[in-house]
Every structure is written in structure tokens, then in C-alpha cells.
Amino acid sequence: MSETHFAHAYIKGVDSQPRKTSVVASLARDRYVADALVILENTPRRAARPVKKAIESANANLLNSGVSIDPKTIRIARISVTTGTRMRRYVPASRGRALPFEKVSSNIFVEVAGEEKVKKTEKEKK
Numbered sequence: 001m002s003e004t005h006f007a008h009a010y011i012k013g014v015d016s017q018p019r020k021t022s023v024v025a026s027l028a029r030d031r032y033v034a035d036a037l038v039i040l041e042n043t044p045r046r047a048a049r050p051v052k053k054a055i056e057s058a059n060a061n062l063l064n065s066g067v068s069i070d071p072k073t074i075r076i077a078r079i080s081v082t083t084g085t086r087m088r089r090y091v092p093a094s095r096g097r098a099l100p101f102e103k104v105s106s107n108i109f110v111e112v113a114g115e116e117k118v119k120k121t122e123k124e125k126k
Contacts (some may be wrong), residue, residue, distance in 0.1 A: 005069060006077060007062035008111040013084050014050045021047040021106040022081040033059050033074045033112060051108060055079075058110040073115035082107045 014021065024047040028036035033055060040052040055076065062069055084105035090098040 003116045004113050005062065005065065005067050005116060006111055006113050007058055007065055008109065009054050009058035009061060010110075011050060011054045011057070011108045012105075014047070014106040014108060015103075016047045016050065016106050017104050018081050018083045018106045020045070021051065021108065024048050024051050025079050025081050025108065028055060028076055029079050031076055032072075033076060034072075036076055047106075050106075051079075051110075054108045054110045055112070058112045062112050062114050068117040069114040070117045071114075074112050075114070076110065077113040078109070078111040080109045082109070 024040070024043060024045050027039050027043060028051065031039070036055055037052060040048045040055070059074060062074060063071065084107045086105070087103040088100060089103055090100055093099045
């Protein structure tokens with residue numbers, strides 16, 4: 001019986017709108033990490049790169065956690081995109097005016113789960 005282990009990664013301040021980033025994150029939701037990385041490499045969206053980096057970081061955190069994890073069993077347990085900080089900016093308009101707008105950023109949270117490798121005893125080897 002193998003035990004499930006979890007690890008996560010949290011990337012803050014991604015210069016992409018949360019609505020556009022969550023569309024890309026939904027492509028990787030509930031998939032194996034290897035499959036999700038292939039999908040994101042071939043996704044022609046600007047938000048695909050930070051989502052891919054977040055998944056790679058969570059995967060590395062799980063593999064380097066000190067527990068022997070089978071890399072084939074690592075799945076994306078949870079991925080969510082939330083609104084980050086908003087920077088208030090102004091754009092020049094006619095007649096000397098300045099119109100306000102906000103630059104919105106995203107926060108990406110990825111949690112991965114993997115099964116521990118089963119150690120074979122001497123009786124099972126024979």
C-alpha cells in the first residue's frame with residue numbers, strides 16, 4: 001500500500017490578467033504532470049509560460065522533498081488562479097486629461113500529488 005504525498009508552488013505577480021491565465025490553467029487541471037507540460041509547451045498563449053513554470057516548480061518540490069516518489073504517478077491535485085495586485089496607471093487623453101486604468105496581475109497556485117515508491121522486501125523479490 002503506497003502513501004500519497006503533496007507539494008505546492010505559489011507564483012505571485014504574474015503580468016497577465018487572471019481571466020486569461022485561468023483559461024490556460026484549466027487545460028492542465030486534473031492531469032498528470034508530464035501530460036500537462038506537453039500541453040502547455042504547445043499552447044500559443046502568453047500565460048502558458050508562467051503556468052508551466054509553476055507546475056515545474058511544484059513537481060520539483062515534490063521530487064526533492066526527501067521521500068522517494070514515483071515520477072509517473074505525479075498528478076496535478078489542484079491549480080487555481082487568483083487576482084494579484086492592481087497597479088493604478090493613467091493614459092493621456094484629449095484636452096490635457098488623464099484617464100485612469102488598472103494593470104491587473106495574477107497569482108498562480110499549483111498543488112501536485114504523487115505516490116510513494118513501494119519498497120520490495122526480500123520475500124517479494126524471490
